[in-house]
Amino acid sequence: MSKTRVYEYAKEKNISSKVVIDKLKELNIEVSNHMSTISDDTKLKLEEALTEKNSKQKNKADQSKPSRPEVKSNNNNSQAQQKGKKNSEKQSAKHKGKKNNNNMKNNQQPQSKQENKQVNKQEENTKITYSGTLTVGGLAEKLEKDTSEIIKKLMTLGIMATKNQDIDEDSIELICEEYGVEVEQEVEVDENDLDLYIAEDKPEDLVERPAVVTIMGHVDHGKTTLLDSIRDTKVTAGEAGGITQHIGAYQIEDKGKKITFLDTPGHAAFTSMRSRGAKVTDIAILVVAADDGVMPQTVEAINHAKAAEVPIIIAVNKMDKEGANPDRVMQELTEHELVPEDWGGETIFVQLSAIKREGIDDLVEMIQLVSEVEELKANPNRNASGTVIEAQLDKGRGSVATLLVQNGTLNVGDPIVVGNTFGRVRAMVNDLGRRVKTAGPSTPVEVTGLNEVPQAGDQFTVFDDEKKARQVGEARQQKQIEEKRGDKVRVSLDDLFEQIKQGEVKDINLILKADVQGSAEALAASLEKIEVEGVKVRIIHTGVGAITESDVILASASNAIVIGFNVRPDVNAKKAAESEKVDVRLHRIIYKVIEEIESAMKGMLDPEFEEKVIGQAEVREIFKVSKIGTIAGSYVTDGKITRDAGVRVIRDGIVIYEGEIDTLKRFKDDVKEVAQNYECGITVEKFNDIKEGDVFEAYIMEEIKRT
Numbered sequence: 001m002s003k004t005r006v007y008e009y010a011k012e013k014n015i016s017s018k019v020v021i022d023k024l025k026e027l028n029i030e031v032s033n034h035m036s037t038i039s040d041d042t043k044l045k046l047e048e049a050l051t052e053k054n055s056k057q058k059n060k061a062d063q064s065k066p067s068r069p070e071v072k073s074n075n076n077n078s079q080a081q082q083k084g085k086k087n088s089e090k091q092s093a094k095h096k097g098k099k100n101n102n103n104m105k106n107n108q109q110p111q112s113k114q115e116n117k118q119v120n121k122q123e124e125n126t127k128i129t130y131s132g133t134l135t136v137g138g139l140a141e142k143l144e145k146d147t148s149e150i151i152k153k154l155m156t157l158g159i160m161a162t163k164n165q166d167i168d169e170d171s172i173e174l175i176c177e178e179y180g181v182e183v184e185q186e187v188e189v190d191e192n193d194l195d196l197y198i199a200e201d202k203p204e205d206l207v208e209r210p211a212v213v214t215i216m217g218h219v220d221h222g223k224t225t226l227l228d229s230i231r232d233t234k235v236t237a238g239e240a241g242g243i244t245q246h247i248g249a250y251q252i253e254d255k256g257k258k259i260t261f262l263d264t265p266g267h268a269a270f271t272s273m274r275s276r277g278a279k280v281t282d283i284a285i286l287v288v289a290a291d292d293g294v295m296p297q298t299v300e301a302i303n304h305a306k307a308a309e310v311p312i313i314i315a316v317n318k319m320d321k322e323g324a325n326p327d328r329v330m331q332e333l334t335e336h337e338l339v340p341e342d343w344g345g346e347t348i349f350v351q352l353s354a355i356k357r358e359g360i361d362d363l364v365e366m367i368q369l370v371s372e373v374e375e376l377k378a379n380p381n382r383n384a385s386g387t388v389i390e391a392q393l394d395k396g397r398g399s400v401a402t403l404l405v406q407n408g409t410l411n412v413g414d415p416i417v418v419g420n421t422f423g424r425v426r427a428m429v430n431d432l433g434r435r436v437k438t439a440g441p442s443t444p445v446e447v448t449g450l451n452e453v454p455q456a457g458d459q460f461t462v463f464d465d466e467k468k469a470r471q472v473g474e475a476r477q478q479k480q481i482e483e484k485r486g487d488k489v490r491v492s493l494d495d496l497f498e499q500i501k502q503g504e505v506k507d508i509n510l511i512l513k514a515d516v517q518g519s520a521e522a523l524a525a526s527l528e529k530i531e532v533e534g535v536k537v538r539i540i541h542t543g544v545g546a547i548t549e550s551d552v553i554l555a556s557a558s559n560a561i562v563i564g565f566n567v568r569p570d571v572n573a574k575k576a577a578e579s580e581k582v583d584v585r586l587h588r589i590i591y592k593v594i595e596e597i598e599s600a601m602k603g604m605l606d607p608e609f610e611e612k613v614i615g616q617a618e619v620r621e622i623f624k625v626s627k628i629g630t631i632a633g634s635y636v637t638d639g640k641i642t643r644d645a646g647v648r649v650i651r652d653g654i655v656i657y658e659g660e661i662d663t664l665k666r667f668k669d670d671v672k673e674v675a676q677n678y679e680c681g682i683t684v685e686k687f688n689d690i691k692e693g694d695v696f697e698a699y700i701m702e703e704i705k706r707t
């Protein structure tokens, strides 16, 4: 019996893979994507189902279109739709200043002010509103019922509450429903939130848009070469005369369909954008050199892409090399749940040589396929919105920013707010260095005309009215970015239980870094078993070695806690953790980690004492003295070292010993403490294996002030 892939069948029938997948689902035949194979038997069933559908729809002009009027709601990669959905809530909130829970639930949002007013008029006596939180007593009052009656009703819902206790939104809604009363929660609207100004799109206004692709992979595996060769093979052919400009992204055209490539390869940029709230990438290309295989950054890239829920295509590069071993690459990637379709999996692998420009066509075809399945859509007939790809100050032109239009069409002259900057689009230049007047969805353009330089990852929105743009822009400008970042709500172990209770946290995301692979795996396995109140631990990345800035940025983007097992954060990671407010927990004993996470989840975390690192010293010279042992001639690089502090000896980011300081001397004198930028002699109790370049980390146990 022969097997056909979903996309091949779709091609044969001249319909989209999506239609085939949907039909198969209706027929209860499990397929995961367009790469899945279907048997002859299934083909027959499909044939029948499709003919049936066609005859039912014979009045419809275009029978090749998917029959569903609405786009898939769980399509995470359609920014326009996501935004639209999010904004519909905000918009209705903006119009009414209220969020209507019943309406939201029934998915019947009021369409206009008038309509909404009518609803209010008709149901004046059967509606209550509240803002912030509501206690049992408060709800009883609003419903004009006895508190005891409400308490009883809550009991039937399995909730034991007293008069003065707050009730959660869902319970309020359920109780009100029982009394046939509609309930609205007033929400505070931030007038400066750009999302407020982005109207919802109707499904019928959405049209296909090009995919936005990011290339990731390990150092030297060929990301830049691949980006260059795609550009050279695909751009110059169609666009003779253009001079390529590096504006941070470029577009190619293949068989009449465009694809946008982000020019900054690597996952660090990708995730740092994501941590700023930007979601620009639709598809990630993971480059793996066939002669080198899966390397640490390959794994990082996989985890970053997975955390962002972006589909991954594997480009097995350097196939021209003698040592090329694509099977090994495939084998290694199966360990990360990326299984090639030839082996029964669903991941697309394309073998290529970026340098010889072989296999580029295949890769481009696969990108087109995936983007077709992803149903990437936008509405070109509206004000543009999107994300800053890069921005700088140009001596002659002033602020220059590359904007990726994600929805709508950007025009020269448009009043615009970009992050905390604003202005009018003075001129636009595309990736071929040509001046353009308009730029549609998924198009990158370099714009001038902003009052200041925005940041990569900032959102932008076009306004109808220049006055409003200026007003919003100025207000946003006043809010310091740092200030805003500081306000971000992050998961921290100390308030984890509260967040679980509030329903704000469903999964605990963790990033694990350990000194050796074995302990990372053991730790991950034990942590994944913890489950408290239906909340599960989700490990989004594990790695060996010091905690890096990239780990912290990933944590920030994924609202995760970083756990270091026998490893420490490096300087940049420390800074990033501080500014991004990421909780970094350092441990040396596996069961302590598990205990800590478990008790945090159960709300029993004992926060009485907390370790506080007070300083660091670098070992510059070693003196071996027979009676004393090893004296480390050290230089205090940060904070201070005190005689009574605990000390960790760190070598190459790994903790090799933890104990007490034995003696602390300045010249010949014993001292209580040595401050930053001073030299000192340190001996560590019961430990002499100190080497030049080691770092001492001094810490004390400090009582946490309860608030």
Ligand SMILES: Nc1nc2c(ncn2[C@@H]2O[C@H](COP(=O)(O)OP(=O)(O)OP(=O)(O)O)[C@@H](O)[C@H]2O)c(=O)[nH]1
Pocket: 217, 218, 219, 220, 221, 222, 223, 224, 225, 226, 265, 317, 318, 319, 320, 321, 352, 353, 354, 355, 356
């Ligand atoms: N033989 C061979 N060499 C390649 C191929 N692709 C890239 N290279 C070489 O591999 C080296 C690294 O390529 P880059 O494109 O700079 O790799 P990268 O992943 O962008 O590296 P970083 O920017 O350092 O992360 C260069 O010397 C390239 O010439 C290929 O298909 N075949």
